[in-house]
Each structure stands twice: as structure tokens, then as C-alpha cells.
Amino acid sequence: MFFELSEEQMEINRLARDFTNEEILPVASKYDEEEEFPVDVMDKLRECGLFNLAVPEIYGGPGVDKMTHSLIVEQIARGCAGIATSVEANSLASYPILVGASEELKKKYLHRITYEGQYASFALTEPGAGSDVAGLSTTAERKGDHYILNGDKCFITNASYANYFVVLAKEKGAENKFTAFIVDRDLDGVLIGKKEKKMGLRASNTASVTFEEVAVPVCNRIGNEGDG
The missing domain is CATH 1.10.540.10 (Acyl-CoA dehydrogenase/oxidase, N-terminal domain)
Incomplete structure (x- = not known):
């Protein structure tokens, strides 16, 4: 080879x-x-x-x-x-x-x-789940033309600067049905926590993100329900 x-x-x-x-x-x-x-x-x-x-x-x-x-x-x-x-x-x-x-x-x-020089973050890790994706607690509930997201993400790289987040959530009421969404930072209910103080990699921004009754358009779903 x-x-x-x-x-x-x-x-x-x-x-x-x-x-x-x-x-x-x-x-x-x-x-x-x-x-x-x-x-x-x-x-x-x-x-x-x-x-x-x-x-x-x-x-x-x-x-x-x-x-x-x-x-x-x-x-x-x-x-x-x-x-x-x-x-x-x-x-x-x-x-x-x-x-x-x-x-x-x-x-x-x-x-x-x-083209616009924006930043994006991948929001997977939670206070009680990271590599164990099955333990995610962030939920998405379909209501008409939107999904309502609720949950907390932590240790999200570039969260303080991200213009949008790719978020993994589980369908409300389902144990192992996960779906990914693109969530714009400026939606109501998207709350960015304070920057984490770290022992290393300190030039990299790390912060928590909370979703409180965030209405995400159905068209911002990545793939089908459960494809996450």
C-alpha cells in the first residue's frame, strides 16, 4: 500500500x-x-x-x-x-x-x-450523559409545525460564539428515539451559560447551553424522526 x-x-x-x-x-x-x-x-x-x-x-x-x-x-x-x-x-x-x-x-x-464567517457548535454532552448517548435527557416534542426542545447541554465548544447549534434530543415519551435539529442561537429560550474555567485548552471557548421551551421549525430537523 x-x-x-x-x-x-x-x-x-x-x-x-x-x-x-x-x-x-x-x-x-x-x-x-x-x-x-x-x-x-x-x-x-x-x-x-x-x-x-x-x-x-x-x-x-x-x-x-x-x-x-x-x-x-x-x-x-x-x-x-x-x-x-x-x-x-x-x-x-x-x-x-x-x-x-x-x-x-x-x-x-x-x-x-x-460565506458569512459564522460559528456552529455540536451540542450533545449533558450533565448526566456524554459518550453514553442513551442517557440523554433533552427532549423534543412535536407540536404542529414546530418541535419544543427542553434540556441542558454542557461543555459545548464555541457555545459563546456559535450562531447555531446542532442538537441531539430524544422524542418526549420515547426511550431510545433520538433526533437531531439545527437550532438558531437567537430563538427564544436558548440560553448560553458562563464560560467554563479550564486547566487546559483555554483558548477554546467552552460553555453550557440551556433550551427552555425552544420552538424549532420542523424544517430544521436533520433527517427523519429517530434518525439521530
């Missing part, structure tokens, strides 16, 4: 390496010590095509393959693991949309992070 990198992959790796050396390493300690989200670094990463790495070109992303994606994140993490974590939050939120959302939702929400 042939494992050598292509010329294009090596070129992109050099770009990410040089960016890290010039733009991340000189400021990494500052952002970590001050626990500050590096908006300016994120903007520069976007300009260089080193952001939204999971998004295909047809939706405004760089359209890189998985190996190239890994090379870029590895270089960024070499400079600051916290910055790399926040960079990947947009990718993490993009995957469910790419896998299960309608074409209309893909264009609407992926364009917002690629």
Missing part, C-alpha cells in the same frame, strides 16, 4: 505549518493565559482556506480530503491545541448536516459558516 503524501497535500501541509509558525505560536501563550477566544486567528485561518475543513467546495468549504484535513489540524494543534479544538468545532457541527440534512438546510447553514 502506498502512503506517500501527494504534492498537493505536502503543499497544504507547508501552508498550515508556516501559518502556525507565523500566526499561532507567537500568540498561543497569550490566548491560553488570558483564556481569550482568538477571533483574529480564526479570521486569518478562514482567509487562508484552513477553516471549515469538513465542508465540500460546493458549499463554500475548502473541500480537502480526510488526510489533508488531518495534516492541517495537526499543524494547528502543534501551535495551540485550544485553537485547534475551536477550529474543529465547525467541522463537528457540519458532519450531521452533511450526512442527514436536506439540500436546502445544507445550503442555508453551511453557507453561513463558509
Whole structure:
């Protein structure tokens, strides 16, 4: 089996390496010590095509393959693991949309992070559930043209800056029927908690998110009910 990198992959790796050396390493300690989200670094990463790495070109992303994606994140993490974590939050939120959302939702929400410079967060972890997805307690109840979401999410990367969240919830009254939704930050009942104080990865923003009677349009459901 042939494992050598292509010329294009090596070129992109050099770009990410040089960016890290010039733009991340000189400021990494500052952002970590001050626990500050590096908006300016994120903007520069976007300009260089080193952001939204999971998004295909047809939706405004760089359209890189998985190996190239890994090379870029590895270089960024070499400079600051916290910055790399926040960079990947947009990718993490993009995957469910790419896998299960309608074409209309893909264009609407992926364009917002690629063309409009927005942030997205994947909201899965809860105070009583994380890797044990079956333990999720956030609920979604269908009422007409909306789902009513209630629940608490915690340790959500980039939550303080996210313009929308990809949220996993279980159907109210059902034990193991989970559905994913795209929830806009500005909907009534979406409450962002205070930023967490952490021992490490402090350039990465982490906060809790609470959903109190949040009315999410049915059209913002990703896939069918229970596909989560």
C-alpha cells in the first residue's frame, strides 16, 4: 500500500505549518493565559482556506480530503491545541448536516459558516450523559409545525460564539428515539451559560447551553424522526 503524501497535500501541509509558525505560536501563550477566544486567528485561518475543513467546495468549504484535513489540524494543534479544538468545532457541527440534512438546510447553514464567517457548535454532552448517548435527557416534542426542545447541554465548544447549534434530543415519551435539529442561537429560550474555567485548552471557548421551551421549525430537523 502506498502512503506517500501527494504534492498537493505536502503543499497544504507547508501552508498550515508556516501559518502556525507565523500566526499561532507567537500568540498561543497569550490566548491560553488570558483564556481569550482568538477571533483574529480564526479570521486569518478562514482567509487562508484552513477553516471549515469538513465542508465540500460546493458549499463554500475548502473541500480537502480526510488526510489533508488531518495534516492541517495537526499543524494547528502543534501551535495551540485550544485553537485547534475551536477550529474543529465547525467541522463537528457540519458532519450531521452533511450526512442527514436536506439540500436546502445544507445550503442555508453551511453557507453561513463558509460565506458569512459564522460559528456552529455540536451540542450533545449533558450533565448526566456524554459518550453514553442513551442517557440523554433533552427532549423534543412535536407540536404542529414546530418541535419544543427542553434540556441542558454542557461543555459545548464555541457555545459563546456559535450562531447555531446542532442538537441531539430524544422524542418526549420515547426511550431510545433520538433526533437531531439545527437550532438558531437567537430563538427564544436558548440560553448560553458562563464560560467554563479550564486547566487546559483555554483558548477554546467552552460553555453550557440551556433550551427552555425552544420552538424549532420542523424544517430544521436533520433527517427523519429517530434518525439521530
